[in-house]
Amino acid sequence: MKIVFMGTPEFAVPSLDILVKNGYDIAAIVTAQDSFGGRGGKQRIESAVKKYATTYQIPVLQPEKLRDPDFVSTLESLQADVFIVVAFRMLPEVVWNMPRLGTFNLHGSLLPKYRGAAPINHAIIQGETKTGITSFKLKHEIDTGDIMLRADLPIEETDTAGTLHDKMMILGAEIVLKTVRMLETGNYILQPQDDIASTPAPKIYHDTCCIDFNKPVEDVYNFVRGLSPYPAAWCIIDDIEVKIMQADKILVEDELVPGEIHTDQKKNVHIKCKGGYLKLEMIKPAGKKLMTIQEYLNGHKINNLKVKSFVL
Numbered sequence: 001m002k003i004v005f006m007g008t009p010e011f012a013v014p015s016l017d018i019l020v021k022n023g024y025d026i027a028a029i030v031t032a033q034d035s036f037g038g039r040g041g042k043q044r045i046e047s048a049v050k051k052y053a054t055t056y057q058i059p060v061l062q063p064e065k066l067r068d069p070d071f072v073s074t075l076e077s078l079q080a081d082v083f084i085v086v087a088f089r090m091l092p093e094v095v096w097n098m099p100r101l102g103t104f105n106l107h108g109s110l111l112p113k114y115r116g117a118a119p120i121n122h123a124i125i126q127g128e129t130k131t132g133i134t135s136f137k138l139k140h141e142i143d144t145g146d147i148m149l150r151a152d153l154p155i156e157e158t159d160t161a162g163t164l165h166d167k168m169m170i171l172g173a174e175i176v177l178k179t180v181r182m183l184e185t186g187n188y189i190l191q192p193q194d195d196i197a198s199t200p201a202p203k204i205y206h207d208t209c210c211i212d213f214n215k216p217v218e219d220v221y222n223f224v225r226g227l228s229p230y231p232a233a234w235c236i237i238d239d240i241e242v243k244i245m246q247a248d249k250i251l252v253e254d255e256l257v258p259g260e261i262h263t264d265q266k267k268n269v270h271i272k273c274k275g276g277y278l279k280l281e282m283i284k285p286a287g288k289k290l291m292t293i294q295e296y297l298n299g300h301k302i303n304n305l306k307v308k309s310f311v312l
Contacts, residue, residue, distance in 0.1 A: 003027065004080040005030070011165065011169050013049060019084070019177065026056075030075075031061075032089075066091060066092055082102065083102075096139075101183050104148060107134045108165075110130075112143075116200050118204050119201040122199075123155065125223050130152055132153045133150070133153065135178075151171055151175055209232060211234065213259040216273065228245050239304075240285050240286055243286075244278070249276055250276050258274060260306050267293070281293055
């Protein structure tokens, strides 16, 4: 089996590594172009997949445009049996339809649930107690291809998007290896997805990360978990945008209205939601470092005991 692997972030590295460690012929990797950052914007930043490939002397392709004739010609010359895609961008048909066995993608949900760019986030936000990993064969419509394998993964009460991402990264590598082995033997049956059972998991933007404290406390708690550590749920406290990185929930009914803050100005900040409070634990105020709520209160007294947001 000759494989071209396509991926960019750290999430994709275990999947590439498991193929390399099991002796598969990785003809090349395709990854994002280098970016620049650091002081003066002069430091070259390579993707996690490129760094891995360089270590193992795997050829690296970094096209600006995936339809570029030179890139397409180079891919064709590799004569790969299959393309494996893990956390990469959308491919044009001229690319995904090239290999004789097709192109297989790893997706972070139990398809057809949570099709889209942010399946891990949306599963937690919606209060799911189970998600998983799916490998499927690419076709025109995003995340709609026929399914090769699925594997369940429980969502714990304290999981965040970050912790679930890391668990999924390891499970995903195992599914990639099983997928390639099944392709190698030809002993598999692809299962079509049920479009009626599909749910969306669209890309998340800054404005949509604003917390609505009018919602039940369970929903607010799941919202915070599902956006932690990135891009992070936020609200406005004392005219400062504060990202809520870690929180807990307190179930209680009282006379406060949603969005009101209860604090001892020393160790605790509780924000009223429907049916309880969101208890802040780790926050990142705009322009400041990540800190515990106690560290924040040591240097800042909360004056306005009501949050501001676009939805209150």
